[in-house]
Amino acid sequence: MQDLIHYFETIPSLHRSLILVGGLTIFWLIESAVPLFKFNYKKWKHAWPNIFFTLTTVVINFVLAFLLLKSADWVTANNFGIINWLPAIPLWLYVFLGILLLDFFGAYLAHLVEHKVSILWMVHLVHHTDHNVDTTTANRHHPIESVIRFTFTLIGVILVGAPIGIVMLYQSLSLVSSQFNHANIKLPKRIDKILSYLLVSPDMHKVHHHYRLPYTDSNYGNIFSIWDRLLGTYMEYDRDKLIYGVDVFPDEEKNGRVTELLKQPFQPYEKPTITP
Numbered sequence: 001m002q003d004l005i006h007y008f009e010t011i012p013s014l015h016r017s018l019i020l021v022g023g024l025t026i027f028w029l030i031e032s033a034v035p036l037f038k039f040n041y042k043k044w045k046h047a048w049p050n051i052f053f054t055l056t057t058v059v060i061n062f063v064l065a066f067l068l069l070k071s072a073d074w075v076t077a078n079n080f081g082i083i084n085w086l087p088a089i090p091l092w093l094y095v096f097l098g099i100l101l102l103d104f105f106g107a108y109l110a111h112l113v114e115h116k117v118s119i120l121w122m123v124h125l126v127h128h129t130d131h132n133v134d135t136t137t138a139n140r141h142h143p144i145e146s147v148i149r150f151t152f153t154l155i156g157v158i159l160v161g162a163p164i165g166i167v168m169l170y171q172s173l174s175l176v177s178s179q180f181n182h183a184n185i186k187l188p189k190r191i192d193k194i195l196s197y198l199l200v201s202p203d204m205h206k207v208h209h210h211y212r213l214p215y216t217d218s219n220y221g222n223i224f225s226i227w228d229r230l231l232g233t234y235m236e237y238d239r240d241k242l243i244y245g246v247d248v249f250p251d252e253e254k255n256g257r258v259t260e261l262l263k264q265p266f267q268p269y270e271k272p273t274i275t276p
Contacts (some may be wrong), residue, residue, distance in 0.1 A: 019172050037132075128245070134184040
């Protein structure tokens with residue numbers, strides 16, 4: 001475990017890029033072999049805007065990465081944060097709790113707030129207006145949302161007290177988990193269900209992408225399903241009846257154009273409060 005943390009303390013940018021590209025490639029191939037839905041689309045054409053937003057997310061995180069490093073160094077030097085205030089525990093448990101809590105602040109809480117605050121929901125809409133959810137949808141985030149998510153992660157690093165090794169490990173796991181649970185993969189229902197007791201499985205997360213409330217406002221987690229289950233935001237829905245997208249932004253052609261998606265957060269829109 002110590003060797004693993006040491007590796008992520010100094011992980012080269014090339015290796016982080018390989019995790020991103022490798023995950024996309026693996027899940028792209030798997031979903032092509034065993035798809036949940038047989039989408040009537042040109043896969044590369046659909047992927048283009050999602051890859052564009054993946055690249056903008058990478059750039060923003062790269063530019064702001066020094067803030068994560070400074071914060072992680074500060075909490076370590078000052079013994080600050082939740083996991084540093086605990087009694088002595090084994091390293092594996094220290095790492096697990098660090099990742100679990102970072103998943104809460106950086107993923108679950110950020111996601112929940114984006115759905116509950118109207119102005120943030122408008123920004124997050126870009127992610128939800130994908131009509132053909134697959135592994136490339138994972139990082140389909142407007143640049144403004146990338147900054148918002150980074151801010152929540154930064155706050156999480158400080159409150160959790162995570163050293164940089166745990167932060168980098170968390171970000172890598174978060175990336176691969178998101179690629180996995182967005183992938184258009186048809187797992188056996190029983191296996192998916194078993195996975196969902198601990199991790200966010202594909203079927204669990206796809207409920208969140210259903211086009212109508214209350215399902216859109218559920219299953220906010222990314223790595224661990226525990227936060228949704230504990231905090232009452234876990235929901236189930238028949239995966240065969242899922243319809244992706246947002247009911248008030250139904251134009252699939254517009255929702256596949258980068259220029260339209262960049263403007264989307266600034267369009268007038270009021271989120272429905274009840275399901276028709």
